[in-house]
Amino acid sequence: MAYSQPHSRVSVLSTSSHxxxxxxxxxxxxxxxxxxxxxxxxxxxxxxxxxxxxRPNIYDRNLNKTRITExxxxxxxxxxxxxxxxxxxxVSGINDLERRLNTLGYRxxxxxxxxxxxxxxxxxxxxxxxxxFLPALMSIHTQVWRxxxxxxxDAIEKSVENADEYMIIDNDPLVERYISVPKDMSTLSCSSFxxxxxxxxxxxxxxxxxxxxHNTPMAQFPSRTTILxxxxxxxxxxxxxxxx
Amino acid sequence: MSHHLFLLSPSDTxxxxxxxxxxxxxxxxxxxxxSNLPNWSTSAFAGTLTALSGASSSAHQTSSGxxxxxxxQDRHVIQMIANAxxxxxxxxxxxxxxxxxxSVDKFNEWTVSAFITPGNxxxxxxxxxxxxxxxRAFFTDxxxxxxxxxxxxxxxxHTPIRSTIFDTRxxxxxxxxx
Amino acid sequence: MAIFxxxxxNKAGGLVYQRNFADGLAQLTSNEYLVLAGTLHGIHAxxxxxxPIGGSSSGAQVIxxxxxxxxxxxxxxxxxxxxxxxxxEPNADNVLxxxxxxxxxxxxxxPFHTPEMPIRSEGFDTRITALIGSGL
Numbered sequence: 001m002a003y004s005q006p007h008s009r010v011s012v013l014s015t016s017s018h019x020x021x022x023x024x025x026x027x028x029x030x031x032x033x034x035x036x037x038x039x040x041x042x043x044x045x046x047x048x049x050x051x052x053x054x055r056p057n058i059y060d061r062n063l064n065k066t067r068i069t070e071x072x073x074x075x076x077x078x079x080x081x082x083x084x085x086x087x088x089x090x091v092s093g094i095n096d097l098e099r100r101l102n103t104l105g106y107r108x109x110x111x112x113x114x115x116x117x118x119x120x121x122x123x124x125x126x127x128x129x130x131x132x133f134l135p136a137l138m139s140i141h142t143q144v145w146r147x148x149x150x151x152x153x154d155a156i157e158k159s160v161e162n163a164d165e166y167m168i169i170d171n172d173p174l175v176e177r178y179i180s181v182p183k184d185m186s187t188l189s190c191s192s193f194x195x196x197x198x199x200x201x202x203x204x205x206x207x208x209x210x211x212x213x214h215n216t217p218m219a220q221f222p223s224r225t226t227i228l229x230x231x232x233x234x235x236x237x238x239x240x241x242x243x244x
Numbered sequence: 245m246s247h248h249l250f251l252l253s254p255s256d257t258x259x260x261x262x263x264x265x266x267x268x269x270x271x272x273x274x275x276x277x278x279s280n281l282p283n284w285s286t287s288a289f290a291g292t293l294t295a296l297s298g299a300s301s302s303a304h305q306t307s308s309g310x311x312x313x314x315x316x317q318d319r320h321v322i323q324m325i326a327n328a329x330x331x332x333x334x335x336x337x338x339x340x341x342x343x344x345x346x347s348v349d350k351f352n353e354w355t356v357s358a359f360i361t362p363g364n365x366x367x368x369x370x371x372x373x374x375x376x377x378x379x380r381a382f383f384t385d386x387x388x389x390x391x392x393x394x395x396x397x398x399x400x401x402h403t404p405i406r407s408t409i410f411d412t413r414x415x416x417x418x419x420x421x422x
Numbered sequence: 423m424a425i426f427x428x429x430x431x432n433k434a435g436g437l438v439y440q441r442n443f444a445d446g447l448a449q450l451t452s453n454e455y456l457v458l459a460g461t462l463h464g465i466h467a468x469x470x471x472x473x474p475i476g477g478s479s480s481g482a483q484v485i486x487x488x489x490x491x492x493x494x495x496x497x498x499x500x501x502x503x504x505x506x507x508x509x510x511e512p513n514a515d516n517v518l519x520x521x522x523x524x525x526x527x528x529x530x531x532x533p534f535h536t537p538e539m540p541i542r543s544e545g546f547d548t549r550i551t552a553l554i555g556s557g558l
Contacts, residue, residue: 082535178531
């Protein structure tokens, strides 16, 4: 490290988070080690040369780099299958299982919301948030679904009986594509995970709601799923204020 | 001239704070309250009251005998001003869709600007001068750094941010823009 | 050209899936199928040891009778897919490859399936039906 160097004081200023022993061997390192940390000209690009094989710190990475990259579908389904199995061993019933899947999805949703909005708005001079409910619901149906599943959802419906209920419908949910729920658990919907994502996005935008997933199969879409959104009263009141 | 930044979780818990002293000169702000203020020297809250009044350069002899500096630079006063501005911010963010809310609140020499992320994180900045573009650029940088922090699987919207890299990056952005 | 039936045999020789698609073979009870699968497992073990070139071989691939043949696909994890067809059926190998693919998707990715246990997955049934036909 720096001890052997004549001006060791100066090297304290280096913020290198990478393995310094590797950097030490590299001939280009000596110039960077004694320079002040500077904000890279392009946000996210590494400020100094990095030895191959070392993953850059998240703060050094460009958030747009993975915007269009795709994740292996098989890797995801195997992971999700393990998630369900792991969760199933630790719960007392179907409701509990759905609740836990929802919680896991919530953690994804909170991140998806921030990242998606950043990618859409960061370049804008006056970035905007969604403050009306229906446009927010539309953007979940289209943007969130596209960001997470690579395709928009199939429909949005509004409950006829209850003013506070909305539904997002997916005819062939990606998370359930290879899942066959046993007959004795027929009420279980693994899309509770997706419901958690939706709940987090709504919550973040300021529309607190209870979001659940339900199997609503149709002849041509056996795994058709309805994500049911039950809004809190405050959301409806707020929307009334906007209308007035 | 100093700046105070607070990152507040959706439930208004502070997750990160930063005080930045920039080399730019302090604009002269007159404080209307300070002139007609009685002498509070016997009160234990003298420092706070002086600070709230905006008498920025007076020293006080408190009952315990120690000298406190007022002037709105006390840590607890800064925090109080930041907290007080939350009411205004929450009112505005319900009806206004822009993330960057410039000069939402004023208190003596302090102006409060805020940035609301889509996930309802609030960035609150107390500043003295007017520097809209700089503040906007600073908030944009902090937003990006926050999104990156959020991508850490061990981070939740309610976890205090202790990353030193985050801190370094925020500081250098402050140096650049404020 | 007809596909009579499909068996899936786990690595211990247990029959984990059995389904008939067309008439043409004798109807057996489920117990008999279990015994036959176990026997086939044993025969397959013998054939894989009998290889004239040293070392292990993949064992029997096709067993032909007078009126039918059985085509065997052995996977890397020692699961066997057996397709019972008419002698003239030219597609047995292709069908088995597709069955293997469906098995990987609808069985192995299903969180409610326990490895080496009988396959009770609606998704597997539907996809096999789509591939081979509705059956009996």
